Amino acid sequence: MAQHRTRLVVDFCVRALCLLATLLALLPLVSVLGYVVVRGAGGLSWAFLTELPKPLGEAGGGMANAIQGTLRLVLIAALLAIPAGVLSGVYLAEFKHTRFAKLARFCADVMSGIPSITVGLFVYGLVVTATRHFSALAGGLSLGFLMLPSVARTTEEFVKLVPESLREAALGLGASAWRTTLWVLLRTAAPGIAVGIMLAVARVAGETAPLLFTAFNNRFWSESVNEPTASLPVAIYTYAVSPYDEWHRQAWAAALVLILVVLLLNLSARLVVGRKVRL
Amino acid sequence: MSSRGSNPAHPSSGALPASRSERESTKGRTLHADPNAARVGDEAGASESHAKMRTHALSAYFGAAQVLRSIDLSIAEKRVTAVIGPSGCGKSTFIRCLNRMHEVGPGARAQGHVLLDEQDIYHASVDVVRVRRRVGMVFQKPNPFPTMSIRDNVLAGLKLNGLRVADPSSVVEQALRQVALWDELKDVLSRQGTSLSGGQQQRLCIARCLALEPEVLLMDEPCSSLDPIATARVEELMHALRKNYTIVIVTHNMQQAARVADFTAFFYMGQLVEHDRTDVIFTRPKERRTEDYITGRFG
Ligand SMILES: Nc1ncnc2c1ncn2[C@@H]1O[C@H](COP(=O)(O)OP(=O)(O)OP(=O)(O)O)[C@@H](O)[C@H]1O
Ligand SMILES: [Mg+2]
Numbered sequence: 001m002a003q004h005r006t007r008l009v010v011d012f013c014v015r016a017l018c019l020l021a022t023l024l025a026l027l028p029l030v031s032v033l034g035y036v037v038v039r040g041a042g043g044l045s046w047a048f049l050t051e052l053p054k055p056l057g058e059a060g061g062g063m064a065n066a067i068q069g070t071l072r073l074v075l076i077a078a079l080l081a082i083p084a085g086v087l088s089g090v091y092l093a094e095f096k097h098t099r100f101a102k103l104a105r106f107c108a109d110v111m112s113g114i115p116s117i118t119v120g121l122f123v124y125g126l127v128v129t130a131t132r133h134f135s136a137l138a139g140g141l142s143l144g145f146l147m148l149p150s151v152a153r154t155t156e157e158f159v160k161l162v163p164e165s166l167r168e169a170a171l172g173l174g175a176s177a178w179r180t181t182l183w184v185l186l187r188t189a190a191p192g193i194a195v196g197i198m199l200a201v202a203r204v205a206g207e208t209a210p211l212l213f214t215a216f217n218n219r220f221w222s223e224s225v226n227e228p229t230a231s232l233p234v235a236i237y238t239y240a241v242s243p244y245d246e247w248h249r250q251a252w253a254a255a256l257v258l259i260l261v262v263l264l265l266n267l268s269a270r271l272v273v274g275r276k277v278r279l
Numbered sequence: 280m281s282s283r284g285s286n287p288a289h290p291s292s293g294a295l296p297a298s299r300s301e302r303e304s305t306k307g308r309t310l311h312a313d314p315n316a317a318r319v320g321d322e323a324g325a326s327e328s329h330a331k332m333r334t335h336a337l338s339a340y341f342g343a344a345q346v347l348r349s350i351d352l353s354i355a356e357k358r359v360t361a362v363i364g365p366s367g368c369g370k371s372t373f374i375r376c377l378n379r380m381h382e383v384g385p386g387a388r389a390q391g392h393v394l395l396d397e398q399d400i401y402h403a404s405v406d407v408v409r410v411r412r413r414v415g416m417v418f419q420k421p422n423p424f425p426t427m428s429i430r431d432n433v434l435a436g437l438k439l440n441g442l443r444v445a446d447p448s449s450v451v452e453q454a455l456r457q458v459a460l461w462d463e464l465k466d467v468l469s470r471q472g473t474s475l476s477g478g479q480q481q482r483l484c485i486a487r488c489l490a491l492e493p494e495v496l497l498m499d500e501p502c503s504s505l506d507p508i509a510t511a512r513v514e515e516l517m518h519a520l521r522k523n524y525t526i527v528i529v530t531h532n533m534q535q536a537a538r539v540a541d542f543t544a545f546f547y548m549g550q551l552v553e554h555d556r557t558d559v560i561f562t563r564p565k566e567r568r569t570e571d572y573i574t575g576r577f578g
Contacts (some may be wrong), residue, residue, distance in 0.1 A: 097385070164384075165422040169484070172380055173491060174412030175439035183439060187426045 036255050043253030053219050059246060063254050065221050066230040069136065070261065073215060073231055074205050076140025081147035082197055088148075089155025089193075090181060096160070105156070112149035119145045120210030128214060136222060136229040139215025143204040150203070154196025158189040191272050198269030202262045208233035232258040328541075330394075331356035331495060331525040332377060332414075337391035339372050339381055346372050348549045349391070354495075354542075359517055359526045361540030361557065363533070365572065368546045370529040371419060374497045377527065378414035379407050395495070412440060415493030419500045419529075421480035423472030423487070429464055432472040432483055436491040454486040457519075459512045477504040482513065495525045502535065514539050533573055537561055545569045 047062050054061030088104065095101045123142040128134055162185050170180040186193075216228040217238060232254050239251035330353040339347035346369045354360050354377075362370045375381040376389045379400060392399045400410045415436075423432045433451045437444050444450055451468065455461040460482050464475075472483060481504055488496065498517075502510040517526055517539050530536050536543050537557060544554040545566075553560060553569045564570045 163422075165418065165420055166424060168380060168383060168418060169422040169424065170435075170439055171383055172378065172411060172416040172418065173436035173439055173487065174408050174415075175436075176408050179439050179441070184424060184426075188424070190426075 033259065036252065036259055040252035040254075040256030043249045044256060048250070048253055049257070052221065056244075061250075063230075063232070063235055063250065063257070065218060066232045066235040066254065067257060067261075069215070069218070069222065069229040069231040070205060070233070070258070072136055072225070072229065073139045073143055073211070074201055076136060076225065077143035077147055077204055078197070078201055080141065080144035081151055081200070085148050085151025085197075085200075086155045086186075086193060089152040090159055090186065092152065092156040093159035093185075094181065096156075105153075108149040108152050111145075112153070115209075116142075116146055116207050117209035117212075120212065120214055123210065124213045131226075133226070134214060134216035134228040136215055136225040136227065139211050139229060139231070140225070142210040142214045143207060146204050146207060146210065147200040150200045151197055154200075155189070155193050158192030158196065159185050161192065162188045194272045195269045198265050198272070202265045202269075205262055205265070206233055206258060208237050212237075232261070328355035328358050330354060331396065333394040333397075334376070335392040335394065337373075337376055337389065337393060339369070339376055339389045340387065341384070342386040346549050347376070347389075350551045352544055352551055352554055354525060354527060356525050357521060357523070358541040359521055359528060359539050361536035361543045362527060362529045362546060363531070363536050363543060363572070364546035364552075366531075369549045370546055371499050373546065374416070374499055374527055374529055377495070377497055378411050378416055380411070380416060412491060413493055414495040414497060415488040415491055417481070417485050417488055417496070417498040417501050419503065421477060421484050421504065423475070423480050423483050425471065425473040427472055428469045429472050429475070429483060430468040433486050433490050436487055440491070450490055454490040455483075457489055458482040458486045458516060459509075460486060478506060478509045481505060482509065485513070485516070489520075493524070495527065496520065498526065498528045500529050500531065502530070502532070510535070533561075545572060547572070 045062075047060060049062060049067065050064050051060070051062035052065055053063065088108075092101050092105055092108075120142050123138050123145070127138040127141060131138075166184055166188060167180055170184040171177075175183070211231055211234050215231055215234070217234050218228045218230045222229045236251050236254045236258065239247040239254065242248070332354040334350050334352050337347060337350040337352075338345060350373060362373060364370055372381055377393060379389075381387050381389050389401065391401070393401055395410065395414065399405070400414075424435055427435060430447075430451050431438075433454050434444060434447055437450070452461060452465075455464060460479060463479070464470075473480070475483060481501060485498075485501065502513050505513060514535065517528065520526060521541075528536075528539065540557045542554065543557045543560040545552045545560065545564075545568075547568055553564055553566045555565075560569060561573060564573065570576075
C-alpha cells in the first residue's frame with residue numbers, strides 16, 4: 001500500500017516537472033510571437049500588403065514588393081534545391097554504403113553548418129561579380145544552397161525509413177529498380193519529405209545575411225529575376241536600423257507578415273503530416 | 280534482355296522448343312544432365328512430372344556465412360512442392376534464390392545454377408526483372424503497399440511492370456475472388472491496403488501476385504498469420520492453382536505439407552536432406568533425420 005502511494009507521488013512529481021519544462025520551452029516562442037504581434041499589428045493594413053513604399057517623409061505606403069520578392073526568392077530557391085536535394089537524398093539512401101555516398105553525406109553535413117553569410121559571399125563572387133548586378137536569381141541561388149543539405153538529408157532519412165519489405169514486394173513483382181524507387185520508396189516517403197521541404201523553405205524565408213549582397217534591395221517592383229529584389233528580411237533590417245519612427249512601425253509590421261508567411265508554411269506542413277500515410 | 284535479343288528461341292511460357300535435345304542444342308549454356316534428371320518422382324514410379332525448375336549446386340551466403348550448401352533439387356511443373364525444416368535451416372533463403380530475391384539484401388549472394396525451363400536464371404545475360412515476373416513470390420510477412428488502396432495493390436504488379444491493363448476492374452475482381460477476398464472487400468476497394476487484418480493482407484498479397492499470372496508461385500509460410508478458415512481457403516486456392524501454376528510453399532505445418540503438397544523437400548542446416556513424394560516423406564522416409572523431424576523428435 002505504502003509502495004503504491006510512493007509510486008503515485010513520484011509519478012505526480014515527474015509529470016509536474018515535465019509540464020514545467022514544456023512551459024519553459026514554450027515561453028520564448030510565445031513571448032517572441034506575442035511581442036511581434038503587439039508591435040506589428042498596428043502597422044498592418046490592406047495598403048501595407050498591397051502598396052509600394054512611399055518616398056521618405058510621406059506617411060503610409062506598404063511593402064508589397066518585399067512580400068512579392070520574398071515569395072519569388074523562395075520559389076527560385078525551392079525550384080533549385082528541391083529536385084537536386086530529393087534526388088541526392090534518394091542516392092544517399094539507396095547507395096548508403098558506397099564511398100561517394102559517405103563523402104556526399106559528410107559534405108552535406110558540413111554545408112548545413114556553414115554560416116549563411118558565407119554562402120551569400122560565395123554567390124556574390126560567383127554570380128554578382130560575373131553579371132555585375134544584384135538579382136533575384138543570385139538571391140534565390142544562395143537560399144537554394146542553404147536549403148539543399150537539409151532537403152537532401154531529410155529525404156535520405158525518410159527513404160531509409162521505408163521498410164525493406166516494401167522494396168522487396170516491388171522487386172518481387174518484377175519491378176525495375178527505378179520504378180521501385182520512384183513508385184514505392186519515394187511515394188511512401190513522400191509525406192515525410194514534404195514536411196522536410198516545408199521546414200527548409202520556412203527556414204530560408206527568414207534569411208537576411210545572404211540576401212544583402214545577392215538580391216540586395218529595391219524600393220520598387222522588380223520587373224524580372226535579373227534585377228535587384230526587395231525581400232521581407234532585408235526590408236525589416238533596413239527599416240529597423242533607420243532613424244525614422246514611421247519606418248520602425250513598418251519594420252514591426254513586416255516582421256509580423258514574415259512570421260505569418262513562415263507560420264503558414266509550417267501549418268501546411270503539419271497538414272500534410274496529419275494526412276500522412278502510415279509506414 | 281540481351282539473351283532474348285541473341286536467342287529468339289528463348290523458351291518463355293508457351294514457346295517451348297519441342298524436345299529436350301532441341302532445347303539443349305539451342306542453348307549452349309544449358310547444363311548437361313542425364314535424361315532422368317529433369318524427371319521428378321521417378322524413384323517412386325508414379326505421378327511423374329516435368330521439372331519446371333531445377334537447382335544445381337546452389338549455395339547461398341550472407342557475407343561470409345554460408346546458409347545453403349550445394350542444393351540439387353527439381354521442382355515439378357504444375358505440382359505443389361513443400362519445403363520443410365527447422366527454423367533457420369535456410370528455407371526462406373532457398374526459395375528467395377529461386378527468383379533471385381536473395382541477392383537483394385546487403386552482402387547476400389548466391390552461387391550455382393537455378394534452371395527455369397532449362398535456362399539458367401543466374402546466367403549473366405538474364406534479365407532479373409523478367410525472371411521475377413515469371414517466378415512470383417509471396418513473402419513470409421504480408422507487405423501490401425501502404426500508399427495504395429486495396430484495388431491499386433492488386434494492380435500494383437501490373438503497373439510496376441509498366442503494363443497497360445485493358446480491364447482493370449475485372450483483373451481486380453478475378454484476383455480477389457481467387458483468394459476469397461472479393462465478397463469481403465468488394466465494397467471497400469478504395470480503402471488503404473494496410474487497413475486490413477493480417478490474414479486479409481496476406482491474401483491481398485497473394486492476389487497481387489496472381490494478377491501478374493506468373494508461371495511459378497513461391498510462398499513463404501503464407502498461412503503463418505492466418506486463422507484456420509483462411510488457411511483452409513489458401514490451401515483450397517493452392518489446390519486450384521496447381522492446374523496452371525508450379526507452386527513452392529515453405530511451411531512449418533506438417534499437416535499442411537501433407538495436405539497440399541505433391542512433393543516435399545526436407546532441409547536441415549542449409550542442406551537438402553531428402554526430397555520425394557509427400558506420402559513417401561511422411562510414411563517411409565529414407566533418412567533418419569527426416570523421420571526425427573516429422574515425428575517431432577527435434578526442431
Ligand atoms: N539478413 C541476414 N543476414 C545474415 N544472416 C541471415 C540473414 N537472414 C537470414 N540469415 C541466416 O540464414 C540462415 C537461414 O535463414 P532463413 O531465413 O532462410 O531460415 P528459414 O528456414 O526460413 O527459417 P524460418 O523458418 O524461421 O523462417 C539462418 O541461420 C539465419 O540466421
Ligand atoms: Mg523463413
